[in-house]
Amino acid sequence: MKDLDEFKKFRQKMNEKIFFYGNKQINRFFSLDSQSYREGALTEKVKELLGLATSTVLRCEDCITYHIIRAVQVGCSDEEIIETLEIALIVGGSIVIPELRRAVSTLEELRERQKKGINIDELV
Amino acid sequence: MKDLDEFKKFRQKMNEKIFFYGNKQINRFFSLDSQSYREGALTEKVKELLGLATSTVLRCEDCITYHIIRAVQVGCSDEEIIETLEIALIVGGSIVIPELRRAVSTLEELRERQKKGINIDELV
Amino acid sequence: MKDLDEFKKFRQKMNEKIFFYGNKQINRFFSLDSQSYREGALTEKVKELLGLATSTVLRCEDCITYHIIRAVQVGCSDEEIIETLEIALIVGGSIVIPELRRAVSTLEELRERQKKGINIDELV
């Protein structure tokens, strides 16, 4: 499985490098992207599940890892996450299955860290 | 705009024809598909929004029309639907915009029907 | 339903116009495309079903119409076509359903033409 600490390190390093190219539109898009998941008419939890479902049908592995982490951080239960993946599976078909396996593997690693009392708040 | 009554008629007619070919796996998939949106750990409203968001990023026009109708039927507000489309837009990019236009056009037609007291419960 | 004669007319007219731009690579690609479906280790029937299945999961409506016509022309049965669409449905998920409806609608129109003794050999 993808190491979550490696994932974090590469994301942070590259986000900084991209930022320093100083391309205004790219930087605005990054800021727009994080604003979209803030509580509004929909709760943060629902928004993260929307991010997870869309990332899953589009089979963007890093995006799925990111939204699983975020979903766990904002307090989604296993059942809520699995039902979200279920809808993604029905909508997107069997090609979603490899992502489903990796998503569940990430979910399990996060739950293990929580059981051991390891802080997961800084992972993304 | 796509006429919602035409949409309903073609869907029903073709669903019946597909059913009568008697392909077991296809028929099971159709039944599985409708079961997936029933209330579970997630409410029907959230599930319809997940269906809407995934259909939007995959740019499946009929699927979007279907889930907008369902979202309105189960009581989602305009704000909830628009925030769902917002996340689909950020996740899927500017190629989602044409679907966003058609989705909003469908939403407006549904709201007009509701204002005029036209029953929309049988549309899907 | 898309009118099959309109479909034929627009395809032919635009294929000719594209040809007359004289772009070598585009013209070579068109020729390569038709060569790929000629009998080899696989029969023409299997190749058309491969064309149909891939077009269906990629949800390319005109491509599906084209390969349904070709599959019927080279003698595929309804059962063979429906099983091909079944695999496309399982692989591609519920977003394939709208294409499935249109594909079955095209298939039925072709079978009706055959029953009435209308020649379908020139449709593509």
Added chain:
Amino acid sequence: MKDLDEFKKFRQKMNEKIFFYGNKQINRFFSLDSQSYREGALTEKVKELLGLATSTVLRCEDCITYHIIRAVQVGCSDEEIIETLEIALIVGGSIVIPELRRAVSTLEELRERQKKGINIDELV
């Protein structure tokens, strides 16, 4: 062929309606989208061709129509547009062909309007 005046009318009407929902992120995305095609290290012409090529491989019909219009407005030649579509065809494969036909059909309508002295500056 899609009527270009209908295309313009529907786009404008729906863009306004979307704007009036007042969703900040959607409105910012629309503004970001238009900023991205302004001259920078790359000319406006190259940027429109990038918009056209990406829209073509993603098979977004309205996006293709939009970028063909824009490419013609900023002065791209037929050869430049056709070579852009050629690369999109090689990258995206035969499923791009239906979009290629429609793109060429749009291009021809624009050239006819220009020949007749009809102003195309307000189409998008």
Added chain:
Amino acid sequence: MKDLDEFKKFRQKMNEKIFFYGNKQINRFFSLDSQSYREGALTEKVKELLGLATSTVLRCEDCITYHIIRAVQVGCSDEEIIETLEIALIVGGSIVIPELRRAVSTLEELRERQKKGINIDELV
């Protein structure tokens, strides 16, 4: 190249974990998925080639590996597999090439195992 024994181990482990979450729709989908490839109007060989072609145009690496293994297990020849990949390449374009390389690499490893008398029946 992806190690085929690692591939098998991760698939089995995660399939079991997913099963034990007890989500009915997910479990039914998995069962539906395997039923779809059983002999019907089409032979098992043709069905596996349909699975391979659709996985290839959708560029699902694990799905391609799975269907190459299955195609070899049910007795498809190299020529049949390569012609299937050829159609996927023409349909899906040059973005399919990286998957083509990995597919051929998997095919070669399977043929080597067969030559050495290593049993490949348990790989999936």
Added chain:
Amino acid sequence: MKDLDEFKKFRQKMNEKIFFYGNKQINRFFSLDSQSYREGALTEKVKELLGLATSTVLRCEDCITYHIIRAVQVGCSDEEIIETLEIALIVGGSIVIPELRRAVSTLEELRERQKKGINIDELV
């Protein structure tokens, strides 16, 4: 980060193996693919940027790596490459971000090699 020398080695080895299967259509497609990027109405630089943008929105990692290398080889500046990625990001949305990170990482490795006087002409 993906090792560029490993990337080169695997590409070359597999391209040769694919070539020796002797499938005419596949071999013609490979030749067509390289012809498409030769100078015509558009310069080689613009063509490589079109290849990069389309690969990025389709999220084909190896294709992105290939076109970043080619873009640097034919003399594109960082600004031109970043603006190309910017358009791909706006067109394709946040699911493009993981590819953006890897693309920038590849770009940086190429620039470092150039600074150290390491020849990058043979990488693809």
